[in-house]
Amino acid sequence: MIAVIVLLEMLATKLRVAYPIILVLAGLAVSFIPGLPQVRINPDMIFFIFLPPLLCEAAWTISFKEMKKWWRIITSFAFLVVFFTALSVAIAANYFIPGFTLALGFLLGGIVSPPDAVSTGAIMKFVKIPKSTSAILEGESLLNDASSLIIFRFALIAVGTGQFIWHEAITEFSWMVFSGVGIGLLLGWIFIQAHKRLPTDAPSDIAFTLIEPYILYWVAEYFHSSGVLAVVAGGLLMSNQRLKFLNSTSRIRAYSVWESFTFILNGVVFLIIGLELPEITQGLRAKGIPLETAIGYGVLVTGVLILVRIVSSYIAMLATMIFRRDVIQISQASRRRRFFLPLLLGWTGMRGVVSLAAALTIPVHLGNGAEFPHRNLILFVTFVVILLTLLMQGLTLPYFIKHGNLFDSSAMEELEESTKRKMKSGLRAETYKFLRNKYDNELHDHSGMKKMLDHWEDKMKANDEEWMNEKTKNIFIEMLEFQRDYLSELNKDKEVDEEVIREQLFLIDLEEERIRML
Template sequence: MIQDNLLVVLALLFTTSMLALLSNKINVSYPILLVLSGLVISFIPGVPVIKMDPEIIFVVFLPPLLYSAAWNTSWAEFWRLRRPISLLAFGLVIFTATTVAFFAHWLIPDCSLALGFLLGGVISPPDAVAAASVFKDLKVPARIVAILEGESLVNDASSLIVFRFALLAISTGQFTFWQATGSFFSVVIMGVLIGLAIAHVVYAIHRFLPTTPGIDTSLTLIAPYLMYLTAEHFHFSGVLAVVSGGLFLSFRSSDIFSYDSRLQILNVWNVAIFLLNGVVFIMIGLQLPDIVAGIGHYSLSDCIVFAVAISLLSIIVRLIWVFPSAYLPRLFSRRIAKREGPLNWRPVFVIGWSGMRGVVSLASALAIPLTLADGTAFPHRNLILFITFVVILFTLVLQGLSLPFILRMLNLKVVDDDRSQEQQIRHRLATAVIAYLDDNCGLDIEEKPLFRRVKEKYERMAEIAGKQLDGDEQTPAFIHNYRQMLLDIIDVRRNELKKMHRNKEFADHLIRARERELDLEEARTRRN
């Protein structure tokens, strides 16, 4: 039994890797390809039916995915864009859940308003992974990406809180607005406080104890689970606990990690997040046929009509929300209008069209219990699951595949000042080194060639950065040729290392150490 389950897991991981490889080859966002491939694979005769325990999604998958998103989010950008992020993460989630609730109550026979809010809470949060994978190879304004990333951090918490209250209303048959409002704020505030408290403990361990890169990496993998499970144990928001703790530790990471810890943590987390996301997206497609089989007394055609109508509504509601939320604050506040400048409708439309659903919606839908407290079957559970799966598929395929075309049509102006800022950083760092050498190593520089060469190296770096800032060497042809020259030199050194290895001239561990240095150097060169 254990061997069978292990084989299924390994097969999923292998399939995910191969499909991601194919997505890069055909230039299609990998969540889209994974969902569609999972759906196709599920119809192959002999493929085992995979049923995922809802707790696995919430406990195993959600904390690291949220933690990774928080870790890669700039706190400064998040705080600077707090107004549009809050309007999307809280205002849009509640607006979507409410609109879907009344629409589902009107459209679907025997669907109570509480069930409608449950469905609205499930499908209201967009998935940042899908949007990020689409934007990866496209030129998109940094502000759009920052807003979408910030929204995805917080909207998961607000949608799950709506989901929790709707579930409570269905289970107990009672709902008090003022009590729910008070509970909402307590769940949010206490979730944040628990996350920050645990983050401070983890920070102290990293900062003051003699950890190693392996221990540092292990603690970063354990921390999101500690935050999530502790908050959920006390019935507060585990999502916000992970997000707040992750933002704090990310902000202080330069104080607590050595260079080798940072390298190892980055590599481990890149692999872990890729596999977790991949498995969840392919599971979406794999489970759809099983959900269809358990729909119940509704016909498949009726369910498809319900699902497509609600999918379209979720897209339209987002577009309806983003334009007033972008323009009205500027109309009513001169300070906002002056600070943020004139607004173009094109970026607003891109944000509105980037509402693909994904992991959190799947987790919420699967978390709906099978039965109520009295033992009766949970009403319309399979129908809600079916609608959720179709909304995920519909938004991923329609919006995900059309986003590159829309971005080309809108012809957004991307102000790329990253290269200028990079050169400023290089110039500042090189100048600081030169000043340090002059103040502390003046005699050695005069008398010893090795010290003199170090200073000359940084003087050349400062000179090159200065020329590029002045535009003297900033032409695309120069940059391309210069980078290619550096890569060619790395290849020459690597080929020489290969000869040494083949001829067994030096110890393997010394050659591997030099090879690692070349890999890091090539990575830096290709990023620049």
């Protein structure tokens, strides 16, 4: 499967198509090959295997500063829109699908309500959008998994017990949210202290980071809390403290390891979506449900999801504009952009990993031994929703962004270049001042020190290893640490793009590794 995933990703890159779309279609095509064994994963393990590392990686890459800046619209999309979507799906399913209760409808709504971060991220690589818009989509994807899975959990209880007690649900919901965040922050702080105090090196640091999301998720679930929120909270805390407990070697190597690890996990899940189809269709036939009818239900639910998300986008945008006039630069934008931007946000609702994982965790039997009602139909509808949203929205989204002229790409590039110039100019000036103030005597008395100063006056002309003795090496590394501190302070400026800061920090890490190897 991994070999197929890698080859298909190469094909997707060549075709300039998001790789989740190619993987789902490939899984669907492979599923029709006779004689292949069916892929089965223990429903109790699906969340635990895939969700923690994928959520943690997303928490490490997102800009927390941008999340704070746009928290109103992010939380409205992640919680209110998800609940409204689940409610709409529940009502539609209860009305149009025979035998579907409201509880089953909410179960299906909880499964298909969260958009997939991986699909959106893969598609956004081919187009350029403002940082504010990408921050909203990334922030929403981090939090909407938690809200949708909470709805899914309560609906599963309601289906199993046949009753839903509101005050108990509200109490349990509050416990899941607040304790999930609390457990994540507490364990995240403990992990940071462990990295700081234990004599770790790069391999052990990376090994720790690989198991930490699983520990966060497992501990939170053990206390009947939200494992998703625990992973997100702990991941965000550790991400913002990464410069304090991971050295440059660990950060550089961990980046490559995690990029490959999450790529494989995502690829396996999307391939499984297609490979699961034969077993699902067999279950439908066993229940006497025609395939055409089941496809119709899937199209209906997909239509409800798209319509509700678009309507919700306009409502959320309108509400946010009332309270904040600067949201997503709309107040300066043309009327056309103001109208179409919520439509774009509404069209980014591709479903994927979380929806499949949630559907596969539905038990085959209820607690009393009876068969779970409409399980195969829910699985099939989920598959149709994932397939249709990936194909319809995933393939058309880049076209809409490129040809809709919603964003001024030249202005975005100019702003990014301006930010980089400002950052580099300030960094050179502060570095020169730091060396002058702290090592003025050494700069005059030692030829190597003088060359270091010339290096920052002339912006590094060449690598002269003769002057890099142990003392100059230590001062150089201290200077790089000062640069990190300066960039961390600069990042507190709301107008500075955090992605630019992170790119420069990565370059500083690479420079430190080069110096250590001289």
